[in-house]
Amino acid sequence: MARLARGKIRYERYEEFLQMMTAALLCAVVGEEEVFLVLAVVAMQRLRAYEQLVEPTTHAGMYPTHNFMEVIGGFDFRELFRFEKPDFILLLEVQELPAELEIHRGGFGTSRVPMEIALGLTLWRLACPTTLLRDRLFWGIGEAMICEIFNLTITAIYERWGHLVGQLQHEAILPKIDIFCAAIEGRGAPLDRCWAFIDGTIRAISRPRVMQRLWYNGWKRKHALKYQAVDTPDGIIRQLWGPMLGRRHDVALVGESGLLQYLEQWFNDAAGTPYYIYGDPAYQLSPWLQTPFKGVLTQDQQNFNSDMSACRVTVEWGFGKIMALWPYVDYAKKQHVALSAYGLGKQYSVAGLLTNCHSCLYGNSTSKFFGVRPPTLRSYLAGEG
Incomplete structure (x- = not known):
């Protein structure tokens, strides 16, 4: 994290403490x-959070303690894991994951890893596509x-919370x-409704050994x-559907995902008037999916498209934001089709889910642009935000 950004966050946090203490006095x-x-009491909690954020890193080597919560400083912790320490603990709590991961080693017994270590390691890898040697x-x-x-x-998070971005x-x-x-x-x-x-995105992968034409995007x-996303003005990714073969068109993603049928079923007012989403010219016009004007345009139509x-x-x-927070899913050399043990689609979905969690805690550019606050982390994971 750049020194200027650290200084800005340091000033903002200390200013919050001073304002709260002034009000108390x-x-x-x-x-x-x-x-x-x-x-x-609230002011002292803010002061403790500020002190925790600015304390320096004392880590000289993780092994054998694995007590990374104590030895890594606040700024370094946020840069390495994308969440601050109190928010990491909150994320660990509200995700309702098992207390330990059991890893069966064949005839060599079972290893049990605390979820705190497992989640920290997962965020660490997603935040930086480093080598396994450096991880070790x-x-x-x-x-x-x-x-x-x-x-x-990744599988535990996807199985518990994947529905929040899957549909x-x-x-x-x-x-x-x-x-x-x-x-x-x-x-x-x-448009008033x-x-x-909606939009699609293309994520590069490592060149497959077989059937390369299936994955090639001309x-x-x-x-x-390819993945499909639906974003609301609060900056929450409401759907992150995929993956599909890189050669398929965005319209194919809409059809395969069943999005229009779902919109037709649920997104109408009491009088039956549809609420709609808006996409680029690649999509086909429907009552629940609006697109720009095409062809030779009048001035009003050009103004509509521009607005x-x-x-x-x-x-x-x-x-x-997904790419900025979790570069691992955008690093083509790490994206091996049919070689990833649990699927690239799960990794990207979990990256989108964690991005939403990050937006709930720290906001995002979209919510600031539209002036709509994201939901709280608890309400989002409860399906209420």
Whole structure:
């Protein structure tokens, strides 16, 4: 993390503590003792979090203690694992994962790894596509064991929470859909019932040994997998469907995912008027999926396309945040089709899920652009946000 960014975060956190302590002292002056005690406790918690963030790293080698929560400093912890220490503990708590991972070693018994270590190692690998040798030197765990821990943790997270990105959660979206529509219209969009944006993305993979034509994308000129995302104005990726072969068109992803049928079933108001999402010209027009005007355009149609494009670009920010937080899933040399033990699709889905968790805790560019706050982490994982 750059020194300027560290200094900015340091200033913001200390400013929060000073503001809270000032409010507590003012309450003490006017005789509000109960409010003073509450604010003072909160202020001391902010101070402790600030001190924890700025303390230096004392780590000289992870093995054999594995006590990375204590020896890594606050800024370094956030850069290595993408979450601050209190939020890492919260993430570990709310994800409801097993306390330990059991790794069966054939005739050599069973190894048990605490979930704290497993989640930390998984975030570490996703945040930086480093070599297994460096992983072993840092964690003090053998390369084969690191791979097994990583794969089992990805699977555990996907099996428990994969539905949050695998399919639209209408129970969480419908109560907020009018807020989403108003936020998009408030940014100059001419559509008043548009609540989200859809797009596809191409993720490069290592060149397969066999059937290379299946994976080759002639437009990008590389072997790839394709994914489809639906993003709302709060910056949450509501669907991250895939993967599909790199040679397939975005329209094929819409058809295979069953998205239009799901929208037709759930996304209408009481009078039957549809709420719709908006995509680029590659998609086909439907009552639940709007697209730009095509062909020879009038000035009004050009203005419509320009205004909607200025809002639709936010879906690209969602893909960009996944790549910025978890470069592992964008590193083609690590993406081996049919060789990854638990599938590249699970890895990318978990990366999208963790990106949503990060947005719940720290916000994102899309939510700031539209002025819609993301849900809390607990409400998102509970399917309420």
